[in-house]
Amino acid sequence: MEGNVIFLLVSVVLLVLGIIFVVAEIESEEVDFFGPGALISLIIGVIFWFVSNPIQVLQSLELFVFLTIVILSLVIVLSGFSLILTVKMIKTRSKPPLEDAFIGGIGKSMDLIKKTKEGYIMYKGELWKARSDKTIAADKKVRIVKKDGLILQVEPEDPEKLFCNNCGAELNEETSVCTECGTNI
Ligand SMILES: [Zn+2]
Structure with missing residues (x-):
């Protein structure tokens, strides 16, 4: 199976978008679709990373292993973070403020x-x-x-x-x- 450069680019774009969404989520207090947006971007980004057969595209096993570790760590940390923010958002929405x-x-x-x-x-x-x-x-x-x-x-x-x-x-x-x-x- 040959590597797919376009899928690899889509993966990179989605991962970057995920990071931007996480930052936007932290910065903004009113807009709350950034949390779920970040989750979706990061997960689809990882799927595209593996589907693109990056070993073929990069032509280096070492680079593939290195980037995969970097991407997975990043995605796990950021997804966990956006998941917490999303759950928090749902909780505050469903409950009226105590006051x-x-x-x-x-x-x-x-x-x-x-x-x-x-x-x-x-x-x-x-x-x-x-x-x-x-x-x-x-x-x-x-x-x-x-x-x-x-x-x-x-x-x-x-x-x-x-x-x-x-x-x-x-x-x-x-x-x-x-x-x-x-x-x-
Ligand atoms: Zn009196």
Whole structure:
């Protein structure tokens, strides 16, 4: 069987393309077809390398062995790398970011939360540290508006209702003094 120079060139082009895809994958954060692209290019590149009968083309067994070792090592390392990136990409795509899963969720305040005092809320059976611009009394329903690391920013579930700035008690619209703590509104 004679060597096929064209197949050998196709192999080299695909391997180079694979390397470019891997570099592009590392550089870019938004475009995510580079990982799978690199995998496909590298694998087809190796197939073309062997199909081209490179010993005949190169006319040297030593050169063939040397290049085959170089190509296989390169492809194994880069494929492994792009495989990891591809799996990572699929995982992040199928799961919504953790932060988004909290926003809009309704929890329950465990103690008084004020602008000047962080408190705790219970959300889906877990205790979370929370802060709020409005005063919220203990045992009230709260809506999560933001997640800042491990601290949740919350607001009263019903933003139309009025609450005492001091103790967080629900106020009725006509009163000027909090019925719970006597603070002037
Ligand atoms: Zn009060």
